[in-house]
């Protein structure tokens with residue numbers, strides 16, 4: 001196996017593009033969509049960054065009426081659409097070894113520059129679209145523009161910007177004297193009362209958000225003993241949801257306690273992140289509203305692993321991890337058994353960027369079939385992004401976001417952790433070639 005560097009490959013492609021915008025991928029096996037049959041010996045035609053068709057057999061450019069085409073040989077590979085992750089924090093990554101005073105010394109650009117590495121790791125792992133649910137506005141929106149314009153290589157970003165949170169809530173800053181908090185706490189998203197939360201949503205949308213993230217309940221990784229119960233009031237959440245929906249933005253709620261999950265669902269949110277606790281009421285509300293659960297199983301596993309080795313984690317956080325970890329699996333399985341809509345999200349940033357595909361293995365370990373697990377990313381996630389006609393499938397008109405693995409992930413889901421080929425919008429990002 002030999003890794004062709006991105007730079008040399010891109011150079012080759014861009015010099016070729018002067019006369020050919022077309023690429024033909026010869027796929028030994030191809031899964032065009034999560035619910036499709038696996039086809040063998042097919043040619044995937046890519047023109048100007050979009051899928052132009054899938055043809056039986058390995059056909060030439062001339063046969064397709066193309067003047068010329070770049071040929072990519074994946075005859076020994078299993079080809080499928082690029083993966084989608086609905087919950088990442090691309091601007092940071094938990095790092096127990098990092099200087100604990102780093103955030104006091106740095107400016108936003110430090111975060112953005114570090115994030116270019118996280119974007120690369122995520123894209124190279126086969127994730128071609130991500131939704132960022134909580135980064136500083138000054139970091140995430142410039143990153144989004146940089147990826148869009150090709151200045152930085154990374155997955156397409158759909159971004160929430162700052163989370164909407166009450167004073168002292170999970171999205172606020174904790175544990176320092178007031179002058180420090182005044183200097184560093186989030187400026188836009190902290191709100192109290194329905195009118196003020198309406199303001200927060202409007203400002204965040206104005207700053208560039210495509211989706212609104214709220215912290216409906218306490219969170220595991222905030223340094224406060226405020227627990228995991230409801231934090232935004234019913235009235236605040238209703239105001240947030242109405243304002244966001246009127247501005248054409250979906251709302252997703254970080255929520256752990258069952259009572260908080262239920263309150264968020266009653267207010268009309270489109271999805272729940274984590275949803276660690278479940279009861280009869282939450283399951284009934286998920287089903288009657290059609291809202292999605294984004295279970296982020298990997299986040300729970302990663303923090304549980306981290307506290308075993310990192311004795312610097314504050315006690316308030318350790319207590320909440322100990323409280324939540326044992327209930328997550330049962331709540332997920334209940335949602336699965338009862339037919340709740342489930343979509344794919346990892347909370348990467350809590351775990352390492354690039355390890356996102358571990359979530360698939362957990363979904364399968366906890367009871368999903370490999371095909372169901374794939375559908376959470378390729379079928380359900382695009383619906384929450386309002387991108388069902390653009391990502392998640394290899395069909396005419398869709399973005400040519402293409403990945404390959406050595407063996408079928410329908411037989412062995414862990415294959416998704418060893419992606420051999422990545423193309424985003426027709427551009428080859430990674431290609432391990434056999435010698």
Ligand SMILES: [Zn+2]
Nearest residue numbers: 087133134347
């Ligand atoms: Zn998160």
